[in-house]
Amino acid sequence: MSNKMHIKLKVNGKDEEFLAEPRELLIYTLRERLNITGPHIGCETSHCGACTVTIDGKSVKACTMFVAQASGKDITTIEGLGGPDDLHPLQTAFKEHHGLQCGYCTPGMITRAAKLLEENPNPTEDEIRFGMAGNICRCTGYQNIIKSIQAAAAEMNASKEAAE
Amino acid sequence: MKDEVTREDRVANLKGMGCSRKRVEDARFTQGKGNYVDDIKLDGMLFGDFVRSPYAHARIKSIDTSAALEVPGVLAVLTADDLRPLGLHWMPTLAGDKQMVLADGKVLFQGQEVAFVVAEDRYAAADGIELVEVDYEELPVIVDPFESLKSDVVLREDLVAEDGSIPAGAHGPRKHHNHIFTWEAGDKDTTDEVIANAEVVAEESMYYHRTHPCPLETCGCVASMDKVNGKLTLWGTFQAPHAIRTVVSLISGIEEHNIRVISPDIGGGFGNKVGAYPGYVCSVVASIVTGKPVKWIEDRMDNLMTTAFARDYWMKGQISATKEGKITGLKCHVTADHGGFDACADPTKFPAGFMNICTGSYDIPTAHLEVDGVYTNKAPGGVSYRCSFRVTEAVYFIERMIEVLAIKLNMDAAELRRINFIRKEQFPYTAALGWEYDSGDYHTAWDKALKAVDYDGLRAEQAQRVEDFKAGKTRKLMGIGLSFFTEIVGAGPVKNCDILGLGMFDSCEIRIHPTGSAIARLGTISQGQGHATTFAQILASEIGLPADSITIEEGDTDTAPYGLGTYGSRSTPVAGAATAMAGRKIRAKAQMIAAYLLEVHDNDVEFDVDRFVVKGAPEKFKTMKEIAFAAYNQAIPGIEPGLEAVSYYDPPNMTYPFGAYVCVMDIDVDTGVPEIRRFYALDDCGTRINPMIIEGQVHGGLTEALAVALGQEIAYDDMGNVKTGTLMDFFLPTAWEVPNYETDFTVTPSPHHPIGAKGVGESPHVGGVPCFSNAVQDAFRPFGNTHTNMPHDHWRIWRTANELGLHD
Numbered sequence: 001m002s003n004k005m006h007i008k009l010k011v012n013g014k015d016e017e018f019l020a021e022p023r024e025l026l027i028y029t030l031r032e033r034l035n036i037t038g039p040h041i042g043c044e045t046s047h048c049g050a051c052t053v054t055i056d057g058k059s060v061k062a063c064t065m066f067v068a069q070a071s072g073k074d075i076t077t078i079e080g081l082g083g084p085d086d087l088h089p090l091q092t093a094f095k096e097h098h099g100l101q102c103g104y105c106t107p108g109m110i111t112r113a114a115k116l117l118e119e120n121p122n123p124t125e126d127e128i129r130f131g132m133a134g135n136i137c138r139c140t141g142y143q144n145i146i147k148s149i150q151a152a153a154a155e156m157n158a159s160k161e162a163a164e
Numbered sequence: 165m166k167d168e169v170t171r172e173d174r175v176a177n178l179k180g181m182g183c184s185r186k187r188v189e190d191a192r193f194t195q196g197k198g199n200y201v202d203d204i205k206l207d208g209m210l211f212g213d214f215v216r217s218p219y220a221h222a223r224i225k226s227i228d229t230s231a232a233l234e235v236p237g238v239l240a241v242l243t244a245d246d247l248r249p250l251g252l253h254w255m256p257t258l259a260g261d262k263q264m265v266l267a268d269g270k271v272l273f274q275g276q277e278v279a280f281v282v283a284e285d286r287y288a289a290a291d292g293i294e295l296v297e298v299d300y301e302e303l304p305v306i307v308d309p310f311e312s313l314k315s316d317v318v319l320r321e322d323l324v325a326e327d328g329s330i331p332a333g334a335h336g337p338r339k340h341h342n343h344i345f346t347w348e349a350g351d352k353d354t355t356d357e358v359i360a361n362a363e364v365v366a367e368e369s370m371y372y373h374r375t376h377p378c379p380l381e382t383c384g385c386v387a388s389m390d391k392v393n394g395k396l397t398l399w400g401t402f403q404a405p406h407a408i409r410t411v412v413s414l415i416s417g418i419e420e421h422n423i424r425v426i427s428p429d430i431g432g433g434f435g436n437k438v439g440a441y442p443g444y445v446c447s448v449v450a451s452i453v454t455g456k457p458v459k460w461i462e463d464r465m466d467n468l469m470t471t472a473f474a475r476d477y478w479m480k481g482q483i484s485a486t487k488e489g490k491i492t493g494l495k496c497h498v499t500a501d502h503g504g505f506d507a508c509a510d511p512t513k514f515p516a517g518f519m520n521i522c523t524g525s526y527d528i529p530t531a532h533l534e535v536d537g538v539y540t541n542k543a544p545g546g547v548s549y550r551c552s553f554r555v556t557e558a559v560y561f562i563e564r565m566i567e568v569l570a571i572k573l574n575m576d577a578a579e580l581r582r583i584n585f586i587r588k589e590q591f592p593y594t595a596a597l598g599w600e601y602d603s604g605d606y607h608t609a610w611d612k613a614l615k616a617v618d619y620d621g622l623r624a625e626q627a628q629r630v631e632d633f634k635a636g637k638t639r640k641l642m643g644i645g646l647s648f649f650t651e652i653v654g655a656g657p658v659k660n661c662d663i664l665g666l667g668m669f670d671s672c673e674i675r676i677h678p679t680g681s682a683i684a685r686l687g688t689i690s691q692g693q694g695h696a697t698t699f700a701q702i703l704a705s706e707i708g709l710p711a712d713s714i715t716i717e718e719g720d721t722d723t724a725p726y727g728l729g730t731y732g733s734r735s736t737p738v739a740g741a742a743t744a745m746a747g748r749k750i751r752a753k754a755q756m757i758a759a760y761l762l763e764v765h766d767n768d769v770e771f772d773v774d775r776f777v778v779k780g781a782p783e784k785f786k787t788m789k790e791i792a793f794a795a796y797n798q799a800i801p802g803i804e805p806g807l808e809a810v811s812y813y814d815p816p817n818m819t820y821p822f823g824a825y826v827c828v829m830d831i832d833v834d835t836g837v838p839e840i841r842r843f844y845a846l847d848d849c850g851t852r853i854n855p856m857i858i859e860g861q862v863h864g865g866l867t868e869a870l871a872v873a874l875g876q877e878i879a880y881d882d883m884g885n886v887k888t889g890t891l892m893d894f895f896l897p898t899a900w901e902v903p904n905y906e907t908d909f910t911v912t913p914s915p916h917h918p919i920g921a922k923g924v925g926e927s928p929h930v931g932g933v934p935c936f937s938n939a940v941q942d943a944f945r946p947f948g949n950t951h952t953n954m955p956h957d958h959w960r961i962w963r964t965a966n967e968l969g970l971h972d
């Protein structure tokens with residue numbers, strides 16, 4: 001179709017280039033076009049955060065952004081945060097502190113939490129609760145998610161200090 | 165230094181029952197490598213989606229699909245007329261009724277499935293949906309079940325005989341064309357008599373509003389019919405994959421061995437994913453028609469509006485007591501709104517689920533329950549949202565009636581509970597409505613809970629707060645919510661529990677590999693409960709191989725033994741028991757092998773943690789690892805090679821977890837905002853398999869209880885429009901609204917369960933809802949409140965304050 005747009009993106013460090021209809025939502029680009037299925041869909045109305053990714057240093061809900069709006073930008077998903085050989089401290093902490101159950105919210109949760117800790121490496125419990133309020137979890141009741149984020153923060157701060 | 169391995173080390177090495185083993189599921193979920201149904205992508209896969217009715221009650225005069233079929237990428241549009249020749253335009257429900265797959269001449273609720281558009285991708289399907297022309301003729305809408313029972317409007321013409329008479333339904337005679345069933349338990353005459361002659365009687369009517377389980381992942385499936393070898397594979401968000409296979413076989417005529425149902429990772433269920441939905445049937449048909457795999461995934465609005473509501477019970481109660489507060493009788497009548505089709509997910513013989521557990525934790529000598537099921541123009545469903553069948557309704561009812569009685573008696577509600585609890589020595593206890601409670605120690609749990617929160621101190625603080633409020637020193641009231649609940653879970657004994665004729669046993673099959681690791685497969689399916697972690701722990705303790713060496717697999721009907729799935733907290737009580745029993749079969753054979761290897765008689769060896777030892781000579785032993793190898797490499801006279809076992813477990817009784825909860829809340833009377841200051845939850849789920857996971861289940865169940873009690877509802881207007889169809893209006897608490905919970909426990913093992921476990925996933929929801937609600941109601945008790953209906957959202961709390969004159 002003639003109305004397709006030329007899109008260029010960087011996703012998890014990899015350059016992607018393709019033609020897409022203007023109405024294509026970023027979440028479908030990621031999940032269906034690029035087979036990056038870590039970000040999930042829970043509502044498609046910006047309420048649940050299951051689709052959270054990081055775009056140019058900001059947490060974004062990929063369900064309510066057109067891929068055309070993301071053109072030229074740098075996107076990180078859960079897959080880009082860490083893998084089997086280089087786990088992000090949050091990935092370890094969520095397992096250690098039982099911060100997940102069904103796991104459906106988890107990629108969005110961890111992606112958001114990573115951004116939160118970047119912005120505020122020493123958050124209080126209230127700051128975490130407020131900063132995570134855009135991500136809904138139906139299983140855990142959040143208590144262990146908070147614990148996981150606190151543990152990851154402590155771990156990240158300790159290794160930063162050790163490096164300095 | 166002596167590096168001898170102690171017995172303690174050997175126990176710890178197993179990571180068996182009782183330890184907080186970290187979850188094996190988490191590696192894939194934390195790295196974005198879960199495999200949920202919407203992640204499945206097959207060659208040539210198509211996407212199907214529904215044209216849905218905007219009306220709650222309308223006749224369909226015509227459907228024109230021609231324009232939709234012109235859309236590039238749209239391959240087919242199915243309507244009831246296409247399904248009729250296959251006999252698939254209607255399907256049976258789990259409740260003995262039938263339900264339209266695609267609208268057959270009329271629609272009965274807003275959002276009902278009218279046509280199924282099959283296209284190359286979601287966008288093309290959406291374009292096609294826009295262009296399907298449906299000509300509706302609106303009919304009068306009934307959203308009130310009481311009105312429905314009086315109305316001349318016939319909702320289900322298919323259930324009225326030609327001469328206008330009303331044939332009986334699946335659960336007996338029907339009183340009216342919009343009536344579904346009457347279900348009774350207990351002794352009506354005696355109860356009426358006791359109540360008529362009682363010293364004190366309290367009465368209350370309460371509405372347990374309609375809500376929805378709303379797991380973060382919606383329902384969906386991928387159907388793939390392989391026409392070459394005649395096999396159908398169906399992936400989906402199924403809480404009961406084997407039952408789905410049987411249902412698909414029965415309604416499609418495809419032989420069951422040619423159907424493979426797979427539940428991949430499931431993003432939460434909470435009851436939403438038990439039933440069979442039109443999307444499954446349409447995907448299967450579309451795959452047969454097109455010869456390609458077809459995916460169907462609900463969006464959130466479809467989910468909230470159409471698949472599986474919960475509750476919607478109008479309950480009227482009477483409770484009688486002596487002046488001293490000893491309860492003498494209980495009566496309950498329920499008008500149950502089932503929507504347009506009766507698709508409740510209950511065991512066949514229990515059209516109102518286990519509502520007859522509504523005598524709760526109390527020794528009530530006589531009781532009577534009557535439930536009337538009614539059709540209205542609302543979505544079908546009636547699932548158990550994080551509870552065993554209708555148990556949240558029952559527990560809410562009794563825990564409110566207790567409070568109402570306490571008000572009538574001018575008595576402390578904690579004390580009223582205490583003097584009426586079933587006493588420890590009364591177990592096993594047969595309740596007035598029929599259930600035999602297996603075990604309990606309610607007084608111990610209650611005393612522990614009240615002590616932990618300093619109950620007397622809280623009451624003193626509350627009294628002071630009332631004084632301060634009256635003196636104008638504060639605008640915040642304090643509420644103390646109490647609840648003591650008994651759950652009934654683990655359905656259930658095949659003699660009285662079945663779904664569509666399938667007995668509610670469950671199963672486990674174990675294969676030990678030569679090198680001493682194992683795989684076990686079960687008939688259940690995890691949706692976040694961590695089965696792969698906990699079932700391996702049960703096995704580790706039973707067979708003496710480390711949990712880390714045991715793979716647990718569920719959800720593939722080609723490999724797993726037949727089971728009825730996961731809901732109603734039945735996995736641990738039923739499949740957990742099957743696991744232990746299968747483990748014991750393994751152990752029995754291992755004992756014979758060990759005896760042979762040790763050259764002693766079978767009875768001269770005994771099991772010890774991870775080995776069989778010669779009695780009285782612990783230095784002579786064979787480890788389970790050694791035994792496993794021997795099972796495969798030695799010719800042992802009289803013993804078949806290999807080490808495998810299977811167990812199908814038919815539980816002798818249900819299990820009865822219980823708990824004591826206390827919630828402390830501050831309520832701003834001017835804004836109606838409740839602030840949860842403290843929540844203490846004591847759970848007794850019998851033997852504890854993994855304390856970390858139990859605690860997680862409690863946090864999650866309480867949070868879902870908070871949601872239901874404080875704001876979550878599926879509300880309709882008079883036209884049958886769903887007013888809460890998105891997450892904008894449907895309340896799901898965020899981290900900001902949820903408190904930290906304090907958890908605690910007592911342990912009263914189930915006497916009939918092989919490992920004494922009772923199940924826990926749903927207890928916190930069952931006990932939590934009345935606890936939050938009671939806290940709100942208790943705050944207003946000093947000002948004359950006896951009962952207000954949930955959900956206690958800010959507006960309703962404000963209104964209660966206003967009605968009580970607190971804004972004057």
Ligand code: FES
Nearest residue numbers: 042043044049063
């Ligand atoms: S799917 Fe994007 S916020 Fe819910």
Ligand code: FES
Nearest residue numbers: 101105137138139
């Ligand atoms: S773990 Fe299930 S939604 Fe968060």
